[in-house]
Amino acid sequence: MASRTAVLDRVERLLRAGLTAKAFRERVLAELRPVLPHDGHVWLLTDPLTKVGTSPLADVPALDLRDLPNLGRLRYLTTVNRWDVLVAEGRHAATLLGETGGEPDRSLLWRECLSGLGVTDIASVVCADRFGCWAWLDLWRTGTTYAPADAAFLAELAPVLTVGLREAQARTFVDDAAALDLTGPAVVVLGPDLAVRSQTVWAGEALFKLNPPDDPVPTVPAAVYNVAAALLAAEAGVPVGEPWSRVHLGEGRWVTLRADRMTPVADETGDVVVTIEVSTPQERREVFALAHGLTPREREVLAEVARGLDSRAVADRLVVSEHTVHDHVKAVLAKTGTATRQALLARIAGAA
Numbered sequence: 001m002a003s004r005t006a007v008l009d010r011v012e013r014l015l016r017a018g019l020t021a022k023a024f025r026e027r028v029l030a031e032l033r034p035v036l037p038h039d040g041h042v043w044l045l046t047d048p049l050t051k052v053g054t055s056p057l058a059d060v061p062a063l064d065l066r067d068l069p070n071l072g073r074l075r076y077l078t079t080v081n082r083w084d085v086l087v088a089e090g091r092h093a094a095t096l097l098g099e100t101g102g103e104p105d106r107s108l109l110w111r112e113c114l115s116g117l118g119v120t121d122i123a124s125v126v127c128a129d130r131f132g133c134w135a136w137l138d139l140w141r142t143g144t145t146y147a148p149a150d151a152a153f154l155a156e157l158a159p160v161l162t163v164g165l166r167e168a169q170a171r172t173f174v175d176d177a178a179a180l181d182l183t184g185p186a187v188v189v190l191g192p193d194l195a196v197r198s199q200t201v202w203a204g205e206a207l208f209k210l211n212p213p214d215d216p217v218p219t220v221p222a223a224v225y226n227v228a229a230a231l232l233a234a235e236a237g238v239p240v241g242e243p244w245s246r247v248h249l250g251e252g253r254w255v256t257l258r259a260d261r262m263t264p265v266a267d268e269t270g271d272v273v274v275t276i277e278v279s280t281p282q283e284r285r286e287v288f289a290l291a292h293g294l295t296p297r298e299r300e301v302l303a304e305v306a307r308g309l310d311s312r313a314v315a316d317r318l319v320v321s322e323h324t325v326h327d328h329v330k331a332v333l334a335k336t337g338t339a340t341r342q343a344l345l346a347r348i349a350g351a352a
Contacts, residue, residue, distance in 0.1 A: 002031075002034055002035060003035070004035050004036075004153050007031050007032065007034075007035050007157075008156065008157060008160065010031055011028055011031055011157065011160050011161070011164075012160050014027055014028070014164060015160070015163060015164050015167065018171065019164075019168060020168055020171075021045055021055065021135075021165055021168040021169060022055070022057060024164050024165065024168055025043050025057045025135075025165075026057070028161065028164075029041065029043070029057075032139075035153075036123075036139065036150060036153065036154070037141075037144075038123070038139040038140060038141055039119075039140055039141055039142045039143075040058075040059055040060045040061065040062070040063075040119070040139075040140035040142075041057075041058065041059055041060075041137065041138065041139050041140065042056065042057075042058045042060065042075075042137070042138045042140075043056065043057045043058065043135065043136075043137040043138075044056045044057075044135060044136055044137075044222070044226070045134065045135045045165065045169075046083070046133050046134060046135055046136065046245070047241075047244070047245035047246050047287075048131065048132025048133055048134060048166075048169075048287060048290045048291070049132055049241070049286065049290075050230070050240075050241035050242045050243075050244055050245055051083065051084045051087070051133045051240050051241040052226050052227055052230045052240060052241055052242075052243065052244065052245040053072075053136075053222065053223070053226035053245070054222075054223050054226065054245050054246070054247045054248075055222075055223065055247065055248070056222040060117075060140070062117040062118065062142075063117060067113070068222070068225065069190075069193065069194035069195065069225050069228075069229075070113065070193070070194070071109075071113055072194070072222065072225045072226060072229045073194060073225075073228075073229045073232055074108055074109040074112055074113050075109055075138075075229070076226075076229040076230055076232065076233040076238075076240055077108055077109075077229075077232065077233055077236055077238060078107050078108040078109040078110075079238050080096070080099055080100060080106060080107040080108075080109075081094045081095075081096060081099050081107075081122070081124040082124075082240065083124070083126040083128075083133065083136035083240075084133070084240045084241065086124065086126040086128075087126055087128045087133055091126075091155070092125060092126060092128075092154070092155040092158035092159070093123065093124065093125045093126070093151045093152075093154035093155040093158055094123075094124055094151055095121055095122065095123050095124070095145075095146040095148075095150065095151050096110060096121050096122040096123075096124075097120075097121050097145055097146070098146070098148065098151060104120075104121075110122070114140070117142070118142040118143070119140045119141065119142055120141055120142055120143055120144065120145055121140075121141045121144070121145040121146050122138050122139065122140055122141070123138070123139040123141075123146050123150060123151060123154055124136065124137070124138050124139075125137040125138075125139075125154045125155075125157070125158050125161070126158065127158060127161045127162040127165050127166075128162060129159070129162050129163075129166065131166060131290040131291070131293055132166075132290045134162055134165045134166050134169065135161070135162075135165050137161075166290075166291050166293070167291070169248070169287065169291040170288070170291035170292045170336075172248045172250075172252060172254075172291075173252060173284070173288050173291075173347045173348065173350075174251070174252040174347070175343070175346070175347060176252070177251060177252025177253060177347075177350040178250075178251035178252060178253055179253075180209070180249065180253040180255070180278050182202060182205070182206055182255070182276065182277065182278050183202075184200065184201065184202030185200050185202055185203075185275075186200060186202040186203040186205070186206040186275060186276035186277065187199065187200045187202075187203050187273060187274070187275050187276075188200075188203050188207070188220070188224055188273070188274045188275075188276070189262070189271050189272070189273055189274075190224075190225075190228050190271060190272040190273075190274065191271055191272075192269055192270070192271070192272070194225055194228050194229070194232075194272065196220055197271060203276060206255065206276040207220060207221060207224070207276075209249050209253075209255075210223060210224075210247065210249065210255070210276070221247075223245060223247045223257055224257060224274050224276075226245065227243050227244055227245055227257045227258060227259040227274055228243070228259045228272045228274055230242070230243040230244075230245075230259065231243035231259040231260070231261070231272060232272075243258065243259040243260070244256060244257060244258040244259070245257055246279050246283055246284075246287055252347075252350050253278075253350065254278070254279035254283070254284055254287070254350065255276050255277060255278055255279055256276075256277050256278075256279045256280070256283055257274055257275065257276050258274065258275050258277075259272055259273070259274050260272070260273050260275075261273070281306065281348060281349045281350075282306075284348055284349070284350060285302065285303070285306055285348045288336075288347070288348050289302055292332075292335050292336045293335060294332060294335060297328060298328050298331055298332050298335075300318060301314060301318065301325060301328040301329060301332065302332055302344075304317055304318065305329065305341060305344075305345070306345060306348065311325045311326055311329070329341065332344065
């Protein structure tokens, strides 16, 4: 059996493989299974700012797919080892039994869902750094539990996973991004239980684009349920973040999902409306800058350059020297692997 040190080394080598976020997660899980056996997993990418889930990679064989919306709802309403809580506490990993002192029913998710699936313990990992929250991972066990050493191993692995996923997101901003036509209103209406009530014609097309191309079952994508669940959590007083997220569709295309109520927030029995729109250049730029690890000042300079300002105008607005602006622009170009300002802005804007 491979040692955990060897697994860490191999995962670090994966950082140089240029993998997509999906392929990276699949390779990591393959490395983990021999040294950290588990019976199910849920691994979601997140919007780096809102922390709302976007693209899932999951294997939950005991779960009826019809219960998926409820699973997501409970995961957002349960603060025990929730990814945003771990980030706030400066922790990378924790286990359900370790966090609850052996009383898993303190977790709403376990009490109302996972206990019925035979889950006995969960190891939770958050992938976050100073640039944002990029993903969270839950590893389920049935019949066995995790030891403190398991959580320690995952905590050591988490920073490597974070770099791998952040860099994978950075690689989604390609020079030849494909166009995405969503000119009509893309709206999905969910009931209070997050079951789909109705949707517009354009939403059907948007949902098709959100589904993985190798997914043979046309289901409502998890990103829709996640923004809706984030809204429910906010209304319950346990917010993860604002109920919206940016989702990469492949080929450099990004969409932004937002959730809101059909009725005033005070009435939490109304339908939930999720809108799907092509991400604006500003929304793309924010992810682009964070994924490439730009400093706050570099992000400020990039924002001004994106407005079409030259170096002198940027210097005047930021009250710095023109030479300093040039240095920041050079640093941005180097970090993003871009030759010119024009090429940089084209990668951020994507296809027209």
